[in-house]
Amino acid sequence: MVLRRWFPEHPPTWTDILVGLFVLVWLPLHLEYLQAIYWGWFLFGFVIGLISIGPVPNSPIGEQVGTWFRRIGVLGRAIAILSFAVVVWIVRRQVNLPSDIVTCAVGGFMSSFILYIFMHLLYSGEVSGWK
Template sequence: MDVLSALSEQFPDHPPTWNDIVIAVIAISWVPLYRTDLEEISWAMAMGGFVAFFVIRGPVANSPIGMRLGSWWKAIGLRGRAVGIILYAVGVWITSQFIYISVTLVSSIVAGGMLAIAVFVFLHVLSAREVSGWV
């Protein structure tokens, strides 16, 4: 059994779309565009972010709890998702006013996460051997 066959269980049951490809390109572009000084990134924390995002996107997303959360997220519609994202951002901003968190730490973890998203999409394309439409 090759690696892609073993990983294929972690991918969605449909081929990736061109939207996925665009998101992967944006994700991979984020690191050098957002962090102009890559020496500020803690590569150990970036690796931690990579592993965390990859595990959350793969095995956790395909667990019963992850599937249930994904179904709920789709069921609340575009407006509900926008409200959820805004509330999350407000919560993070409020928390950051009371608890100091290093910008380098956050940037490093997010950089690893962005790279994980790009790798996940790349592996999904290799596994599916096709890209299907825009949606």
């Protein structure tokens, strides 16, 4: 595995570290209310999370999408994120997935952030300001 394909060329920022801390708070608050933890769905979310924040954004296509995403501005990004959330909410209602499965998959996805941020910090050896 080539780590430069997994991590951007800049070290993590304090904002990245805060996201990791947010996840550390979010996970126990949401997973403790589950009637059952679906480890398969948690692992699925974890793997999808690692792939989506590791090699995909650092691929040529991922870099093009990232450039477009930054170019559309804050309002455009907010609209894109909210639109995605609405589509996910509608699909979830139509498919009628149990909320425990969704929470486990989201928990796995979010927990991948912790590992990624930690490995990025170890790889770069420093934190670079706020972003």
